[in-house]
Amino acid sequence: MRSPTRQTSRNVFNVFGFPTTVKPGFGVFLAFLIFLYPFPLGLWMAGAVGIFTLIHELGHALAARMSGCTASISLDFMVAYASYEPRSPLTWGQKARIAIAGSSLQITCAIAVLLLNSTNPFSRADITISDATISIWWAGIALGVLNLVPLLPLDGGAFVASIVEHFMPGRGTDIVLKTSAALTALLFGLCIVSGNTELAPLLVFMLFMQYQTLVAPERQEKYLSNPALSPEGDPEFDSVIAASILSAGDAAKALRFATEAYRLCPADSNAFQAARSAMKLEDHSLAAQWLNISELSQFDSGRFQILFNHATEFAPLRGRNDVSDEWFTNR
Numbered sequence: 001m002r003s004p005t006r007q008t009s010r011n012v013f014n015v016f017g018f019p020t021t022v023k024p025g026f027g028v029f030l031a032f033l034i035f036l037y038p039f040p041l042g043l044w045m046a047g048a049v050g051i052f053t054l055i056h057e058l059g060h061a062l063a064a065r066m067s068g069c070t071a072s073i074s075l076d077f078m079v080a081y082a083s084y085e086p087r088s089p090l091t092w093g094q095k096a097r098i099a100i101a102g103s104s105l106q107i108t109c110a111i112a113v114l115l116l117n118s119t120n121p122f123s124r125a126d127i128t129i130s131d132a133t134i135s136i137w138w139a140g141i142a143l144g145v146l147n148l149v150p151l152l153p154l155d156g157g158a159f160v161a162s163i164v165e166h167f168m169p170g171r172g173t174d175i176v177l178k179t180s181a182a183l184t185a186l187l188f189g190l191c192i193v194s195g196n197t198e199l200a201p202l203l204v205f206m207l208f209m210q211y212q213t214l215v216a217p218e219r220q221e222k223y224l225s226n227p228a229l230s231p232e233g234d235p236e237f238d239s240v241i242a243a244s245i246l247s248a249g250d251a252a253k254a255l256r257f258a259t260e261a262y263r264l265c266p267a268d269s270n271a272f273q274a275a276r277s278a279m280k281l282e283d284h285s286l287a288a289q290w291l292n293i294s295e296l297s298q299f300d301s302g303r304f305q306i307l308f309n310h311a312t313e314f315a316p317l318r319g320r321n322d323v324s325d326e327w328f329t330n331r
Helices: 024-036 041-066 092-116 131-146 155-167 172-194 200-224 235-247 251-264 268-280 284-297 303-310
Strands: 012-015 018-022 069-076 079-086
Touching (some): 018 041, 024 041, 069 303, 092 131, 172 200, 200 235, 235 251
Antiparallel strands (some): 069 079
């Protein structure tokens, strides 16, 4: 088994108690915005997008915390997200509040900033008075409203999905996802036919995300039925497969799969599944070793603790010399 190397710099900051990871891709995206627009509008736009993206994710994280969840934030190229893990099952109302909290805080803060600057956020003449007001309005209000469009994977779609799932348990999210894909494809077609292609890149990105989500269950089922089962090197997918094997009751096979997955890609999620498998096999020493490796391998500070908080099988390890007491006290 290969041990990982601890990263010397993780670009992790603590924002209102939330571990926040700023990945290199986020800086690249902001730099792209600087060069995309003329000077100095590009600087204002990059600054506004950076700040309001963080505010948006803080909205999700704060709502998740109010619902009893642990949360962390990651900022990357064209993608930012707040990951949260509930300590107990969330109600549909809590899921809905978390879904719209990001855009709500983002829009509210942008309106407040513009009003404090004596700028009417609903007046085109006021908004276009300077590069700063244009950037604040676009990054804070326009993008916030866009994210409330009721199509997955946007926040508005997640809000609708939580409501539909409440009335149609087990089917609601799938119905909203398929409807979102159909409507997104229709909108993309209309953009091409009409020649108004400004939103085409966003729609293509949404279609890609929708397709990935739709085929995931079939891909997983097909993969599990393969007798020559082996990891693909995708840590998110491989960890799901390892968890599925473990849920099916074959802990030894799950451990072998997770170990090989970690050798291909030394990710914390693969190591964590190996630890869970070792616990199922009652090999506590091996489980503790894999837990330590998982903590060392995390790229987002706080991610390991979120995984650990959600697992219940590690209670017998408490008090061991090779296990950190903080893992249990931070639950």
